[in-house]
Amino acid sequence: MIPRTLIFLIAPIAALNASAQTFEPVSPAFRIEETIASYRGADSLDYLAFPAIVRASETEVLISYKRGRSHARDLGASLEIIRVDLGSGDTIQSPIQLGIPNEIMQMGEWIRFPDGSLATYIDAQTVDAKGQHTRTGLVRALFQPEGSEFGELERVGLIDGVEYGYLFDSATVDKRVYALVMTFEYLAGGRRSVDSLYTDDNGVTWQFQKNLSAEFGDIRINESSLHPFEDGFIVATRGYDNQQRLHRVDRAFNLIHETNLTEETPAIAAYMGRPRIFTYQNKFFLIGRNWRTPDRQTPMELGLVRFDPNDLTVEAQFVLDNAEQGKVTDGYYPCPLIFNTDSGDRLNVFDYRAFLGNAPDIVRFQFDASEFLD
DSSP, X not given: OOOOOOOOOOSOSXXXXXXXXXXXXXXXXOOEEEEEEOOTTOOSOOXXXXXXXXXXXXXXXXXXEEEESSXXXXXXXXXXXXXXXXXXXXXXXXXXXXXXXTOEEEEEEEEEOTTSOEEEEEEEEEEOTTSOEEEOOOEEEEEETTTTEEOOOEEOOOBTTBOOOEEEEEEEETTEEEEEEEEOTTSTTOOOEEEEEEESXXXXXXXXXXXXXXXTTSOOEEEEEXXXXXXXXXEEEEETTSOEEEEEEETTOOEEEEEEHHHHOTTOOSOOEEEEEEEETTEEEEEEEEOSSTTOOSOOEEEEEEEOTTTOOEEEEEEEXXXXXXXXXXXXXXXXXXXXXXXXXXXXXXXXXEETTOOOEEEEEEEEGGGGTO
8 A cells, every 4th residue: 555645734825916916826725645656666667757637437537657767768668557546546456558669658648539438649759869759659549448458559640641749638529529739840741730630530530620839820839738618719838938828719729819828927937837727616727837937947836827718817826736845856747637525626636746856656636626716
């Protein structure tokens, strides 16, 4: 049994500075922290990172994460998948591992399709002659719930003449699934961009919709997230220019309005790593890895922003982990969900985190969700 650490914070560390009309990050008063999977005592493949989650039932989640040797360039790293009981935090199924010989299963992302089928889409990589990681083409595996196992890994292949490498996020509207996926200049298609794709047949085929890097002003972007809003979406993008942006788009991903959070929010000084958008009680939130200084010399923290989806202005900002600015050396690709308990709604955040250069653990934080509404 993996030991769990329970931490209850008594009071916020900061408050709103109303006169300056800026939001100082606040730490929630209630927090529980626990280790879901630990690198301690593991073999050489002890670097656990980049979790992704999907609900398996009302009380269970499937969690995937990389099991490798380092943050990147670790040939042979696999995607490990466990099933976790949300109430107890216990792992209730033996781990499943997906991999390709001499490749790296760097990131997995789940999609639940309208017909109920479930797939994981994996950012498959290798290492070139110069020691740099390169994508080998997006792969996926279908989950077979009757056997609690996965089918064979398969390449997604060309989509309108383009091969993609890294799927970030998806959203379902009616029976259509939209996804944000990145392609790279050395893959078929010959460009580096984040594109919106859609499928009407539960992932059997995908169609190209929009080059978002071009639509948002020919900016170079990487990790992105989307969430439906009215007749379109809110999209969050992490820029190679060290900027974090929010964009409001229509259903065809034509730009309506955008804002630069890095320029307009003093306590966001760079991009937010692996940003994800979610909603609770009709409020919109952006969660991700945050830095307080533009050179990223201050330690990273797990940040949360509540924003107005109409004008994309910040309403409140929170620090969910490392408010103390401790030596967190890797972490914070968060996966949020709301879980109802007898004590009320809990914001659950599954993440990874490493201290002092050690390998990371897979962790879960729980918060009183009502604290983020006021």
